[in-house]
Structure formats: structure tokens, C-alpha cells
Amino acid sequence: MSLTAEDKAIVKAFWAKASGRAEEVGSEALSRMLAVYPQTKTYFSHWKDLSPKSAQVKKHGKTIMAGVGEGVAKIDNLNAGLLKLSELHAFTLRVDPANFKILSLNILVVFAVLLPAEFTPEVHVALDKFLAALSRALSERYR
Amino acid sequence: MVEWTEQERSIITGIFANLSYEEIGPKALVRCLIVYPWTQRYFSSFGNLYNAEAIRGNPNVAAHGIKVLHGLDRAVKNMDNIKATYAELSVLHSEKLHVDPDNFRVSSAGLQQMHSAHLKADRLVSRRLTFPLFLHQLLADCLTIEIAAKLGTAFTADTQAAFQKFLAVVVSALGRQYH
Numbered sequence: 001m002s003l004t005a006e007d008k009a010i011v012k013a014f015w016a017k018a019s020g021r022a023e024e025v026g027s028e029a030l031s032r033m034l035a036v037y038p039q040t041k042t043y044f045s046h047w048k049d050l051s052p053k054s055a056q057v058k059k060h061g062k063t064i065m066a067g068v069g070e071g072v073a074k075i076d077n078l079n080a081g082l083l084k085l086s087e088l089h090a091f092t093l094r095v096d097p098a099n100f101k102i103l104s105l106n107i108l109v110v111f112a113v114l115l116p117a118e119f120t121p122e123v124h125v126a127l128d129k130f131l132a133a134l135s136r137a138l139s140e141r142y143r
Numbered sequence: 144m145v146e147w148t149e150q151e152r153s154i155i156t157g158i159f160a161n162l163s164y165e166e167i168g169p170k171a172l173v174r175c176l177i178v179y180p181w182t183q184r185y186f187s188s189f190g191n192l193y194n195a196e197a198i199r200g201n202p203n204v205a206a207h208g209i210k211v212l213h214g215l216d217r218a219v220k221n222m223d224n225i226k227a228t229y230a231e232l233s234v235l236h237s238e239k240l241h242v243d244p245d246n247f248r249v250s251s252a253g254l255q256q257m258h259s260a261h262l263k264a265d266r267l268v269s270r271r272l273t274f275p276l277f278l279h280q281l282l283a284d285c286l287t288i289e290i291a292a293k294l295g296t297a298f299t300a301d302t303q304a305a306f307q308k309f310l311a312v313v314v315s316a317l318g319r320q321y322h
Binding site: 028031032034035036052105108109110112113114116119121122124125128 | 173174177178195284287288289291292293294295296298300301303304307
């Protein structure tokens with residue numbers, strides 16, 4: 001399920017609208033993931049405060065969305081473009097790649113919450129494909 | 144035995160009490176058929192699903208989407224006994240329809256009525272519908288997204304957690320009778 005030219009255009013157009021709220025999207029998605037899938041908290045056991053308003057959650061939400069933005073910019077070659085990020089996740093963070101799907105779903109839910117009119121089924125499918133491709137790129141260096 | 148907090152119960156009943164089944168049901172199913180086009184395989188009797196416009200305009204899709212929500216309604220009214228509520232339907236699905244339980248995040252009452260009417264014809268029994276793995280997970284996710292779009296920021300993290308837990312319990316209950 002590779003990204004077509006149309007998919008890429010849709011992703012870029014949507015990102016142009018959403019990127020201004022990147023920090024909000026990121027921290028909301030992260031908070032929801034922690035609330036709905038509590039097993040993911042294990043990766044954040046070193047944080048004092050896991051509540052949505054906490055400084056750590058906000059900062060990390062921003063970090064995550066910066067990664068998504070980098071993916072949008074390098075959409076024509078995600079595997080090569082995100083090699084460094086993949087190495088970070090594979091060797092240092094060692095996040096189980098199964099969690100990429102979970103976070104992706106929560107990012108999509110937040111898009112629906114914040115941009116309901118723009119997040120049509122057509123946009124949804126392009127973004128779902130993009131986040132899946134991004135997840136694959138992040139998994140590249142795992143083994 | 145599933146434990147529900149008072150907050151979870153109130154969240155679930157609140158969502159369904161304020162929901163327009165006629166609006167959200169069709170939207171969720173339409174979204175599923177567009178975002179995950181392979182799911183169209185199981186609705187081949189519904190007529191034209193050729194493109195997004197056709198799916199949106201298809202009255203069978205809309206009607207089915209509404210039925211899905213009415214089916215979930217049954218679980219909302221029997222939150223402490225979802226397993227038994229869907230037991231009959233679960234047997235029906237495993238023995239007559241050969242539906243893969245991993246797909247099931249959907250309906251009960253409406254489905255039972257519809258299928259018992261159809262079962263009188265041979266075609267459904269012999270046709271052996273087999274849903275692919277995760278079909279109903281996909282529909283559940285689309286329903287979550289439509290509710291999120293409708294409620295906006297009122298669809299908080301806690302609301303989302305309760306709603307997804309509810310859908311997970313329904314799926315599990317429907318899968319109970321499979322062997």
C-alpha cells in the first residue's frame with residue numbers, strides 16, 4: 001500500500017492546515033494513548049506527571065509531531081529520510097513497533113476532534129496510509 | 144466479568160442517548176468502506192460501491208449503518224450482561240454465518256432480526272460469509288472517529304477510553320461462542 005501521488009498531495013495539504021496546531025495534536029494524541037492503552041505508560045515510567053496538562057506530555061507531544069512533520073517533508077523517501085529516527089527507536093528507545101499503530105490511531109482521532117470538517121474519509125485514508133508508511137520507516141533498523 | 148465504574152457507565156449511556164443513529168451509523172460504515180476498501184467484499188449484495196460517491200449515496204449502506212448502532216444499543220442497555228445479551232447472536236454467527244470473531248465489533252438485535260428473516264432463504268446459510276480478520280476492529284475505529292468528529296473536544300481522553308473499552312467488550316462477547 002504505497003503512497004500514490006494523490007495521497008502525498010492530500011497529506012501535504014492537510015498538514016498545511018494542521019501543522020499550526022502540531023503541539024496540541026501531539027500532546028492530545030499522547031494523552032489519549034496513555035489513557036486508552038495504559039500498557040503504553042511503561043515507556044514513560046521516568047515521568048512524574050502523565051496528565052494531559054503536564055509540561056512533559058506537552059513537550060513530548062511537540063517532539064512527536066516534529067517527527068511527523070519531518071515525515072511529511074521527506075514523504076518521497078521515508079525509509080532513507082527517517083533512518084536516524086529509526087535508529088533512535090530501535091537501539092535507544094526500543095519501543096515495540098506494535099505501539100506505532102496505537103499512536104497512529106490516536107493521532108487520527110485527534111485530527112477528527114480538532115479538524116472534523118477537513119478530516120473526511122478521503123483525507124483519512126491518505127493519512128492512515130502515510131502514518132503506516134511512517135511506522136514502517138521507523139521500524140526499518142530494528143532487526 | 145467486566146467491571147464498569149459509575150463514570151464509565153454514565154459516559155457510555157450519555158454518548159448513545161445523545162447520538163443520532165441515522166446520522167452517525169451511515170457515516171461510520173461509509174468511512175470504513177472508503178478507508179479500508181477491502182471491507183467492501185462483504186457487502187457485495189448492497190449494489191454500487193464503486194467509488195466514494197457511490198458508497199455515500201448507497202441506501203443499503205446507510206440502512207446497515209443505522210442497524211449497527213441499534214445493535215450496539217442492546218449492549219448499552221445490558222452493560223452488566225453483554226456476554227449473555229449477545230450469546231444467541233454469537234451462536235448464530237459462528238454456526239450459520241461463519242463470521243470471524245476477531246472482526247466483530249458490531250450489532251446484535253437488529254442483526255438477529257435481519258438474519259433470521261434471511262435464514263429462511265437458503266442462500267445466506269450456504270453462502271458462508273467469512274469476514275476477514277480485523278474487519279470489525281476497523282469498523283469500531285471508524286465509529287470512534289465519527290463520534291470524535293461529532294463531539295469534538297467533549298470527546299475527552301477518558302470518554303475515548305470508556306468508549307473503546309465498551310466496543311472491545313462487545314467484540315469479545317460476540318466471539319464467545321466460537322470454537
